[in-house]
Amino acid sequence: MKTSKKEGRPGLSRLESAISVVEERTARGKSTLAIFDLDGTLFDNRTRTIFILREISEKFCAKAPGLSKAFEAFQDLAAVDYSLDITLDRLGVKHPAEVAFIKQEWAKRFFSDEYQRYDMPILGAKAYVERVHKAGATVIYLTGRDVGRMLVGTTEVLRLYGFPVGVAGTMTIVKKEFEQDDEIFKKEVSEYIDRLGEVVAIFENEPANSNILQARFPKAASFFVQTQHRPGAPALAPGIHKLKDFRIK
Numbered sequence: 406m407k408t409s410k411k412e413g414r415p416g417l418s419r420l421e422s423a424i425s426v427v428e429e430r431t432a433r434g435k436s437t438l439a440i441f442d443l444d445g446t447l448f449d450n451r452t453r454t455i456f457i458l459r460e461i462s463e464k465f466c467a468k469a470p471g472l473s474k475a476f477e478a479f480q481d482l483a484a485v486d487y488s489l490d491i492t493l494d495r496l497g498v499k500h501p502a503e504v505a506f507i508k509q510e511w512a513k514r515f516f517s518d519e520y521q522r523y524d525m526p527i528l529g530a531k532a533y534v535e536r537v538h539k540a541g542a543t544v545i546y547l548t549g550r551d552v553g554r555m556l557v558g559t560t561e562v563l564r565l566y567g568f569p570v571g572v573a574g575t576m577t578i579v580k581k582e583f584e585q586d587d588e589i590f591k592k593e594v595s596e597y598i599d600r601l602g603e604v605v606a607i608f609e610n611e612p613a614n615s616n617i618l619q620a621r622f623p624k625a626a627s628f629f630v631q632t633q634h635r636p637g638a639p640a641l642a643p644g645i646h647k648l649k650d651f652r653i654k
């Protein structure tokens with residue numbers, strides 16, 4: 406069918422046209438902003454989870470025998486789901502006490518500075534963010550990670566993978582408190598962002614956040630990265646463009 410053959414093209418050209426808008430506004434001395442979520446948008450977190458599970462299986466093999474056994478045969482990252490319960494079930498880890506223990510050890514590590522370096526950037530993400538930045542937009546990393554446990558690791562990993570960070574034309578906005586609701590946080594912060602300049606592009610992987618930000622900045626190009634997201638998410642609002650990754654051919 407004609408439409409399915411062309412399916413990827415509009416998304417690709419829209420990625421480039423967002424950069425053109427930035428260039429055009431910059432040439433006129435105007436301030437533009439591009440909002441990038443991190444988890445599931447610029448980074449694939451499945452590798453962080455697998456690294457952590459592997460570490461737990463080695464460090465506590467007596468308390469996590471099912472997990473240790475799972476790693477004898479593990480070979481596919483696709484086993485890692487958004488939900489750790491589903492991931493462990495797929496790996497054959499069924500004993501409730503073992504599951505509870507692993508979840509506790511996983512959470513200590515997953516939400517910490519030290520383990521973010523095991524995230525894997527989404528294909529083309531670094532090159533695209535760099536282009537948006539060079540075109541003159543302020544790159545805003547807007548993430549539900551929190552300042553107390555994850556800001557240092559967030560900055561470190563952005564620098565490690567070559568994303569613009571800490572320099573002029575960049576901004577990292579994290580939550581003050583971990584317990585704060587993600588959607589409310591992003592809604593509140595968008596009021597502040599709105600005062601800084603024109604938002605030209607938004608990148609998210611959570612449908613709820615995507616919808617909130619698109620409604621708040623209806624003139625911006627809104628992109629939804631198809632990775633993983635919370636179960637039971639709302640339908641994506643019309644006009645939000647789906648992407649598999651950030652590559653521009």
Ligand SMILES: [Mg+2]
Pocket residue numbers: 442443444445446609610611
């Ligand atoms: Mg996300």
